[in-house]
Amino acid sequence: MRRRLIQSTLAVVLVVIAVFGVSLVIVETRTISESARERVHSEAVRLASIVDSRLIVDEQVTAEILSGQITEDRYAVIRIPGRPAIEVGDKPEGDVISATAPGEEGETVTVQEPRSSVTQEVARTLLIIGLVALLAVIAAVLLAVRQANRLASPLTDLAETAERLGSGDPRPRHRRYGVPELDRVADVLDSSAERIARMLTAERRLAADASHQLRTPLTALSMRLEEITLTDDLETVKEEATIALTQVERLTDVVERLLTNSRDPRTGSAVTFELDEVIQQQLAEWRPAYRSAGRAIVSSGKRNLRAVGTPGAVAQVLAALIENSLMHGGGTVALRTRVTGNQVVVEVTDEGPGVPEELGARIFERAISGRNSTGIGLAVARDLAEADGGRLEMLQAKPPVFGLFLSRTPPQKPEDTDRQTVR
Structure with missing residues (x-):
């Protein structure tokens, strides 16, 4: 050129x-x-x-x-x-x-x-x-060389930027050259770099979340399948197979939920459901692991409570809290249910040393962990809770108490809102 x-x-x-x-x-x-x-x-x-x-x-x-x-x-x-x-x-x-x-x-x-x-x-x-x-x-040659360098050097730089984008380095360079047309191309490349960076971050986050969220259900499912292979009792096989199918459905729900959150974390499919069923399901799944560790997991509080949310997402939040207590806590883990105002609260607590002071409120940040763990379990749990209009909070550090707040009011449909607006 x-x-x-x-x-x-x-x-x-x-x-x-x-x-x-x-x-x-x-x-x-x-x-x-x-x-x-x-x-x-x-x-x-x-x-x-x-x-x-x-x-x-x-x-x-x-x-x-x-x-x-x-x-x-x-x-x-x-x-x-x-x-x-x-x-x-x-x-x-x-x-x-x-x-x-x-x-x-x-x-x-x-x-x-x-x-x-x-x-x-x-x-x-x-x-x-x-x-x-x-x-x-x-003079014309000197001017032409200067003008050629002024136009060709930015084009070479823009080509290098495009090549970097293609090679997986989406960092925007924010360079401008004083030529409106070239600056426009640079703006488009920087915008594309930022979008690609967000997409790559979302993909990496999805992969990390999926790895963390699917690890425990897959382990439990493999244990059920091993029990099926080791027994000759037809009734036991049917019972274990039924539980395994339920866990497969939960895995499917987890995957769909992760994909939905990766596209738009605000998108939820909240419905009214029986909270006791989700809690009892989690107790049944985690008791073998707690027995192996010489510990117990129990539930208490009000019964027959109905909450608004996605049952699979609520199960994943509780599973993250229970797993966190198993890895970092101690003694008996208790799931307590109570009602406050228009909300249902599920508290998960244990008898362990609690959350270190240096972590504090940062416990819900990604890559923050008190021990050698991934540090994304609680962050994913909070995202799942907020996607259904709830919230997850640390109510107490020592002994640790985490609270999952869920609404008791069914979500209002868009057509209902339209009718009220017309009236």
Whole structure:
């Protein structure tokens, strides 16, 4: 591109120089020739007037007297009637410029100048024009190189930015070049980089959330399948298979929920459901793991409560809290249900040391963990709770108490809102 810009600019300059330079040379040549003729004619008229003035007073007219009256490189011939011709200066050879002026006493004065003087003057003029043209070409080349660099360097930089985007590096560069069109391209690339960065972050977050959320259900499902393979009792097989199918449905719900949250965390499918069923389901799934650890998990509080939310999402939130207590807590884990105002609260507590003071409210941030864990369980749990209009909070640090707040009022449908607006 640089070469093309330089070549095109240089071509334009050369065309302009050719058109105007040739015209200027022709005009200057004619002007110099006309000026030489006028000078010679003026010289002849002036010399004729001198001869007239001397003839009128009967003074002598000789070559010696007139030699100081003409320019050194010119030749003059004075013809006076009845007298021999008077020659002043050296007669030039070759082509000459000649002019004749008559006098009042009948004499004629002819002045000649060699054309070589005109040729030399034309050559000097052509040399000046040539130097000016050369300077114009040099200036044009320098300007073209600068302009080419100004345009080509940003394009190269933009190409590198696009290549970086294609190679998976979506960091915006925020570079501008002072050219509106190129700055517009840079704006689009930076916007694309930011969108790609958000998409990659969402994809990585989805992968991390899926890995964390699916790990425990898959482990429980594999345990159920192992029990099926180790028993010959048909009733036990049916019971375990039914539980396994329920867990598969929960896995499907978890995957759909994660995909929904990855697209729009505000999107929920909240319904009214029996809270006791979800709690008892979690107790049944986690008791084997707690028995293996020599611990217990129990439930207490009000029964037959109905809450608004997505049963699968609520189950995942409770599973995250129960797993957190299993990994970081101690003693018996208790799930207590209570009612406060228009909300149902499920509290999960244990007898462990609690949340370290340095963590505090940051316990719900991603990658924040008190021990060697992923640090995303509680963050995902809070996102799931908020997606259904609820909230997850740490009510107490020592001993740890986490509360899941769910609404008791069914969600209002859009058509109901429209009817109220019309009324």
